[in-house]
Amino acid sequence: MPISTEPTAHDDGGIFQHSGSSSAFPALEHFRVQNVPPAAYYVPDFITEEEEAYLLRKVEESPQPKWKRVGSGRRLQYWGGTMSKNGVLLPEPLPDFLTAFPDIIQRIESFLGAASSGKSEGKGKERALDANQVLVNEYEPGQGISPHEDGPAFRPLVATLSLGSHTVLDIHHYLSTTAPSPPMVTSMPSPSDDPANEGRPIAAIPLAHLLLLPRSLLILSSSLYTSHLHAIAPRTKDIVRSKEANSDDEVVISNADLLCDAFIADRLRENGSWEKERGVRTSLTFRHAEKVLKGGAFSMALGALRRT
Ligand SMILES: O=C(O)CCC(=O)C(=O)O
Numbered sequence: 001m002p003i004s005t006e007p008t009a010h011d012d013g014g015i016f017q018h019s020g021s022s023s024a025f026p027a028l029e030h031f032r033v034q035n036v037p038p039a040a041y042y043v044p045d046f047i048t049e050e051e052e053a054y055l056l057r058k059v060e061e062s063p064q065p066k067w068k069r070v071g072s073g074r075r076l077q078y079w080g081g082t083m084s085k086n087g088v089l090l091p092e093p094l095p096d097f098l099t100a101f102p103d104i105i106q107r108i109e110s111f112l113g114a115a116s117s118g119k120s121e122g123k124g125k126e127r128a129l130d131a132n133q134v135l136v137n138e139y140e141p142g143q144g145i146s147p148h149e150d151g152p153a154f155r156p157l158v159a160t161l162s163l164g165s166h167t168v169l170d171i172h173h174y175l176s177t178t179a180p181s182p183p184m185v186t187s188m189p190s191p192s193d194d195p196a197n198e199g200r201p202i203a204a205i206p207l208a209h210l211l212l213l214p215r216s217l218l219i220l221s222s223s224l225y226t227s228h229l230h231a232i233a234p235r236t237k238d239i240v241r242s243k244e245a246n247s248d249d250e251v252v253i254s255n256a257d258l259l260c261d262a263f264i265a266d267r268l269r270e271n272g273s274w275e276k277e278r279g280v281r282t283s284l285t286f287r288h289a290e291k292v293l294k295g296g297a298f299s300m301a302l303g304a305l306r307r308t
């Protein structure tokens with residue numbers, strides 16, 4: 001089948017390359033999560049409470065067949081089309097609530113563009129997210145997602161908007177199969193989306209934890225996306241600290257200084273920890289499938305017909 005392949009972001013070693021402290025992206029750099037592999041950016045309050053409520057309503061109002069359930073766990077929706085078995089996007093038009101009002105896709109693009117403007121005239125396109133698929137995940141308290149990679153079918157620059165409730169995202173790494181590693185409990189990744197990593201053992205203890213508050217945007221890029229895994233532990237409550245965890249129930253978060261939440265900052269300073277029960281969290285993940293089935297207008301129109 002005819003497919004269009006765009007240049008991959010790997011060509012220049014990743015979309016956001018940072019050389020030492022002199023980053024070409026100072027605005028984005030401000031939101032960079034420290035002490036995690038390159039690169040994660042956490043942007044608090046990316047949307048307003050009204051926009052959050054509106055997006056939640058639009059997701060909830062979607063026709064029933066739009067929802068897929070993963071086993072007996074979380075529910076999913078795909079917007080912009082689904083992926084074929086061989087990693088090609090079968091495109092459908094994105095809905096107005098993602099493109100027109102609120103203009104989330106444009107806002108992410110401007111944010112990345114503004115952040116990378118200046119030196120990168122003409123290179124903006126390569127650094128754009130250019131989302132053509134949006135994945136909706138809905139988690140009840142106690143539901144999560146096991147360690148996985150989103151895989152090579154997507155540009156290694158994804159943005160996730162959190163709605164409704166906080167959660168904690170864990171970053172895992174693969175264990176080296178050549179270098180001797182210290183005795184360590186390992187777990188096998190769930191069937192990977194990248195065949196090259198199928199069956200590789202992963203470290204049972206996450207490398208880092210990120211607290212994602214409602215309305216925040218998380219951007220994962222470069223090697224954090226291409227050579228690590230991400231997961232959400234199936235907890236009903238999170239206890240977070242900014243330094244040293246005291247028990248298995250607690251996690252140390254790497255983005256404490258980026259949260260912009262005075263209440264949490266007080267708790268972390270005064271008690272050393274902040275805890276909260278999880279509510280229902282809906283996440284929207286914006287990503288760019290590298291290969292798209294050609295036939296543009298025709299397949300898009302077909303997609304639109306299928307949705308009516
Ligand atoms: O809900 C999230 O923040 C992550 C979702 C995710 O990693 C996925 O669906 O691939």
Ligand SMILES: [Fe+2]
Pocket residue numbers: 148149150230
């Ligand atoms: Fe993922």
